[in-house]
Amino acid sequence: MNFEIIAVLLALAVLVFGLIYYSITKENEINVKLRSIAQAVEDLHRELYKVDKRLSAEMEIVASLQESAPSVSRAMHEQADHDMNQLSIPIMEALGHIEGTFGAYKDKTENRLRYLEERIRNLSLPSSISGLDDEKVIGRYNQGIEVDAIAKELRLSKAEVEFVLKINQLR
Helix, strand or coil, X not given: CHHHHHHHHHHXXXXXXXXXXXXXXXXXXXXXXXXXXXXXXXXXXXXXXXXXXXXXXXXXXXXXXXXXXXXXXXXXXXHXXXXXXXXXXHHHHHHHHHHHHHHHHHHHHHHHHHHHHHHHHHCCCCCCCCCCCHHHHHHHHHCCCCHHHHHHHHCCCHHHHHHHHHHCCCC
């Protein structure tokens, strides 16, 4: 009987370590992608800054020309608006693409996480893990006692209490 419990605990430990490794790997991949997105956003920000400076300079020129030639001023204003619109189109397209890529990656990651959670729920676990009386933990949690207090009272780790609550879908 003890060998079976130890085997189940070892299997769970391997599964947990596998999940941790998977999470770390995915987090590293996400960090790499986020860095590239951050770099792209920074480049776009620099480009917008340049465009803003250029627009400010053109607006100053337009203001000085308004005094001497109102029709020239109107034409330059329209040209500046047109230039600004032309410069903003690729930026908006790039941001839309980044948003779509990030959204798709987020959905894919959430689906994988749901799949893993469902697989973990489907594992057959013994009614009491390593002598832990699940009913005591659940009863105290239902009474509104904090997880830390339950762990201290039953001389368990906080992770064990949270594990019992999660398995019983209370948290």
